[in-house]
Amino acid sequence: MENDQKPYHIPVLLDEVVQYMHQKPKGTYVDVTFGGGGHTKALLQAQPDCKVIALDWDSVALEKNGQSLQEIYPDRLTLVWGNFAQVDRHLKKIGIDAVDGILADFGTSQYQISERAGFSFSKDSPLDMRMSPSHQKTTAAEVINKATEQTLCDIFTFLGQEKKARAIARAIVHERTRVSIISTKQLADLVENVVGGRGAKRIHPATQVFQALRMYVNKETENIHAFLVNATRTLKPGGRLLCISFHSLEDRAVKQFFKEREQLGDLIITPKVVIPTDQEIARNPASRSAKLRVLERQAT
Numbered sequence: 001m002e003n004d005q006k007p008y009h010i011p012v013l014l015d016e017v018v019q020y021m022h023q024k025p026k027g028t029y030v031d032v033t034f035g036g037g038g039h040t041k042a043l044l045q046a047q048p049d050c051k052v053i054a055l056d057w058d059s060v061a062l063e064k065n066g067q068s069l070q071e072i073y074p075d076r077l078t079l080v081w082g083n084f085a086q087v088d089r090h091l092k093k094i095g096i097d098a099v100d101g102i103l104a105d106f107g108t109s110q111y112q113i114s115e116r117a118g119f120s121f122s123k124d125s126p127l128d129m130r131m132s133p134s135h136q137k138t139t140a141a142e143v144i145n146k147a148t149e150q151t152l153c154d155i156f157t158f159l160g161q162e163k164k165a166r167a168i169a170r171a172i173v174h175e176r177t178r179v180s181i182i183s184t185k186q187l188a189d190l191v192e193n194v195v196g197g198r199g200a201k202r203i204h205p206a207t208q209v210f211q212a213l214r215m216y217v218n219k220e221t222e223n224i225h226a227f228l229v230n231a232t233r234t235l236k237p238g239g240r241l242l243c244i245s246f247h248s249l250e251d252r253a254v255k256q257f258f259k260e261r262e263q264l265g266d267l268i269i270t271p272k273v274v275i276p277t278d279q280e281i282a283r284n285p286a287s288r289s290a291k292l293r294v295l296e297r298q299a300t
């Protein structure tokens with residue numbers, strides 16, 4: 001959706017999202033992770049009478065990609081700035097109590113990873129990692145320089161599944177008595193020193209630590225849990241909740257929540273998780289870990 005050489009974000013599972021949303025004429029749909037607007041645009045195009053409310057807490061995403069789409073769909077697209085954890089409240093504020101479908105594509109956009117401070121170790125930048133500085137006060141640098149060794153170890157273990165979490169946490173606490181760790185390069189080099197070089201591995205040795213820190217700084221798991229509850233209560237009977245996850249913790253939370261809702265009478269539309277085709281992965285390797293699950297609300 002950008003005119004620069006690099007797209008803002010390549011949407012994943014686009015055809016599958018349209019297929020599983022099963023849109024009705026004149027229906028109202030919510031895309032709570034607008035990002036580059038790829039899914040929002042596809043939903044608007046798939047059902048010419050529908051309305052889409054597009055939400056993101058990153059104001060840059062809405063400014064860069066939202067305005068141009070709104071010019072094309074002035075009466076059908078509403079942009080909302082906010083945290084999806086409170087999706088129900090954001091909708092109420094614009095007079096909407098119930099909707100026909102909600103899509104969440106969790107995680108970060110490719111633009112955020114490549115352009116915003118702190119997300120990538122491939123470029124030296126301040127260790128920030130906040131997707132929305134207005135919603136997150138604490139930066140990754142503050143966590144790295146102030147959290148206890150135990151907290152750092154827990155973050156790397158539980159959010160990053162990093163096997164050398166203890167040694168990395170210890171090295172950070174040792175290093176920061178000497179100098180503050182304020183840049184992505186400082187942290188990536190430190191992790192590489194502890195974990196060892198990349199060797200035959202395809203991914204950078206600091207990948208899991210960076211991912212864990214990003215999830216912690218942005219309270220990603222807490223927000224997803226609140227979102228699942230609040231989104232489901234906002235669906236009309238027959239309305240669908242589509243969740244795309246990239247991380248096993250996110251997918252586990254969605255799967256578990258859907259099972260609980262099934263006990264209450266809701267319908268799991270995807271007993272087998274939906275993943276990208278080989279063709280999509282070849283076209284967009286970043287899609288390789290995407291998983292889509294769909295729930296249909298039955299209970300009133």
Ligand SMILES: C[S@@+](CC[C@H](N)C(=O)[O-])C[C@H]1O[C@@H](n2cnc3c(N)ncnc32)[C@H](O)[C@@H]1O
Nearest residue numbers: 011033035036037038039056057058083084105
């Ligand atoms: C993977 S991208 C979405 C890409 C989008 N589906 C597209 O087609 O371009 C995730 C987006 O979710 C947003 N986001 C992450 N956590 C959020 C939250 N708690 N509330 C609102 N937006 C959030 C990010 O700012 C980012 O723009």
